Amino acid sequence: MTERDIIGIFGKMNSGKSSLMNLLTQQETSIVDSTPGTTTDTKIALAEIHGLGPVKFIDTAGFDEQELLGDKKREKTLAALKESDLVLLVIDPSGNDFEAERLIIFEAGKLDKQLITVYNLFNNQDRIHISEVDSSLFKPNEYPGIVLNALDVNYRQELLDSILNNYIPKNSKVELLPFIEQGEFYILNIPMDEETPSGRYLRPQAMAEEYITRKWAFPVSYRMNLTKARGGDPSERERWNGFVASFTKRPKVIITDSQAIDILKLWTPSDIGLTTFSIMMINFMSRGRLPEFVNGIRALDYLQPEDHILIAEACNHSRIKEDIGTVQIPKLLNKYYPGVIIDHSFGREFFNKSDMSRCKLVIHCGGCMISNQRMAARLHDLNKTGIPITNYGIFLSYMQGEETLERVVKPWKAADL
Ligand SMILES: Nc1nc2c(ncn2[C@@H]2O[C@H](COP(=O)(O)OP(=O)(O)O)[C@@H](O)[C@H]2O)c(=O)[nH]1
Ligand code: SF4
Numbered sequence: 001m002t003e004r005d006i007i008g009i010f011g012k013m014n015s016g017k018s019s020l021m022n023l024l025t026q027q028e029t030s031i032v033d034s035t036p037g038t039t040t041d042t043k044i045a046l047a048e049i050h051g052l053g054p055v056k057f058i059d060t061a062g063f064d065e066q067e068l069l070g071d072k073k074r075e076k077t078l079a080a081l082k083e084s085d086l087v088l089l090v091i092d093p094s095g096n097d098f099e100a101e102r103l104i105i106f107e108a109g110k111l112d113k114q115l116i117t118v119y120n121l122f123n124n125q126d127r128i129h130i131s132e133v134d135s136s137l138f139k140p141n142e143y144p145g146i147v148l149n150a151l152d153v154n155y156r157q158e159l160l161d162s163i164l165n166n167y168i169p170k171n172s173k174v175e176l177l178p179f180i181e182q183g184e185f186y187i188l189n190i191p192m193d194e195e196t197p198s199g200r201y202l203r204p205q206a207m208a209e210e211y212i213t214r215k216w217a218f219p220v221s222y223r224m225n226l227t228k229a230r231g232g233d234p235s236e237r238e239r240w241n242g243f244v245a246s247f248t249k250r251p252k253v254i255i256t257d258s259q260a261i262d263i264l265k266l267w268t269p270s271d272i273g274l275t276t277f278s279i280m281m282i283n284f285m286s287r288g289r290l291p292e293f294v295n296g297i298r299a300l301d302y303l304q305p306e307d308h309i310l311i312a313e314a315c316n317h318s319r320i321k322e323d324i325g326t327v328q329i330p331k332l333l334n335k336y337y338p339g340v341i342i343d344h345s346f347g348r349e350f351f352n353k354s355d356m357s358r359c360k361l362v363i364h365c366g367g368c369m370i371s372n373q374r375m376a377a378r379l380h381d382l383n384k385t386g387i388p389i390t391n392y393g394i395f396l397s398y399m400q401g402e403e404t405l406e407r408v409v410k411p412w413k414a415a416d417l
C-alpha cells in the first residue's frame with residue numbers, strides 16, 4: 001500500500017487556511033468563518049490528487065491565536081507540522097505583523113519540510129505588498145510560491161499545478177543500487193584505519209550491504225590496506241588477487257570507498273564493474289539526479305586562478321588526519337588547478353558562508369546525513385544561480401582520468417538512469 005502524502009495548511013488565523021482547504025477538496029470539509037479561531041482543532045480531509053495520488057490534507061488552527069501559547073492547540077498544530085510532508089503557508093500580505101509566519105518558517109525549516117507559500121489576496125490591491133513581505137520573510141527563491149484568492153474556484157487548478165510542479169512526493173523513492181541482480185556477487189571495498197569507528201559500518205556501507213542482501217544478491221566485504229597498496233607492497237596486491245580469484249562466480253560490480261579509486265582503477269579486472277559509495281549516495285539522496293553531478297565536473301575545465309570552489313559536507317563528522325573534504329580534495333585542487341580559492345561549508349550552512357556569486361563549482365559529499373528535501377533545496381538554489389555541482393566520488397574518479405570517470409558511471413548508465 002502506498003502511504004498518503006500529507007499536506008498541512010498553516011498560517012495566521014483568518015488568513016484563509018480553511019478556505020484554501022475547501023478550494024483543494026472542493027467540499028465544505030472545514031468550517032470557514034470570520035470569527036477568529038473557528039477552526040478550534042486540526043481538521044482532516046482525504047482526497048485523491050490527479051498526478052500525485054492519495055493525500056491527506058490537514059487544516060490547522062492559526063499560529064497566532066492567543067490560546068495557542070503553551071496549550072494543547074499549539075501542540076496539535078506543531079504535531080501537524082511534524083506530520084506534514086508539504087507545508088502550505090497561507091499568508092495574507094495586507095497585514096503588518098508576520099511573526100507567526102516567521103515562526104512557522106522556522107519550525108518547518110528545522111524539520112526539513114518542503115514548503116510552498118500561498119499569498120491569499122482578500123483584495124486585489126494587496127498584491128502590491130507581496131514582494132516586500134516576501135523579501136522580509138525569505139531568502140531569494142528560498143521556496144516556491146503562488147498568489148491566489150482562496151474563495152475563487154478558478155485558482156484551484158493553478159494551486160494543484162503548483163503542488164505538482166514543486167512538491168517531491170514521499171513515495172518517489174529511487175533505488176539505492178538499481179543495477180543489482182538477484183544471485184550475483186558484489187564486492188564492497190571498505191578500507192579501515194585506526195581512526196575508523198569500530199562496532200558499525202558507515203551509513204552508506206551499511207545501506208549498500210542491506211540493499212544487496214534484500215535483493216537476494218550477495219555482498220562480500222574486503223578490507224583494503226590502503227597504505228600497503230599505495231606503498232607498492234606486493235602482499236596487498238596478492239591478497240586482493242587471491243580474494244577476487246576465490247569466487248567461483250565472477251562478482252558483478254565493486255563498490256569502493258572513493259578514496260581507494262586510485263588503486264581500484266588499476267586493480268579491478270576489466271570484466272567487473274566499478275563504482276563508489278559516494279556516487280551511490282549522492283544519486284540516492286538527490287533522487288536519481290546523478291547525471292547533473294556528472295555534468296558538473298566539466299566546470300573544472302574552465303577554472304581560472306582566483307575562482308572559488310565550495311567543498312560542501314552535509315554533516316559535522318569528526319575530521320580525521322587524511323580527511324577527504326579538508327585534506328585530500330584541496331590537495332588535488334591545489335596541484336591541478338593552482339590559484340583557485342577553496343571554501344568549505346559544513347552541516348546545515350551552505351549558501352551563507354562562501355560568496356556564491358563568485359563560486360564556480362560545488363563539490364558535495366555523499367550527503368548521507370541530510371534529507372532528500374534539503375538536498376533538493378540545495379540543487380534548486382544552485383540551478384537558479386547556474387552554479388554547477390559535482391560530488392566527491394565523481395571528482396576523485398575524474399582526477400584519475402576520463403576513463404575512470406566513465407567506468408564508475410557505467411553501472412548506473414547500464415541501469416538506464
Ligand atoms: N475576499 C476574500 N475573503 C476571503 C478569502 N479567503 C478567505 N476569506 C474569508 O476570510 C474569512 C476567514 O477565512 P478562513 O478560511 O476561515 O481563515 P482561517 O482562519 O485561516 O481558516 C472567511 O470569512 C473567508 O470567507 C479571499 O481570498 N478573499
Ligand atoms: S553527510 Fe557527507 S560528510 Fe557527512 S558522513 Fe555523509 S557523506 Fe560524509
Ligand SMILES: [Mg+2]
Pocket residue numbers: 017018019030031032038039059060
Ligand atoms: Mg480555519
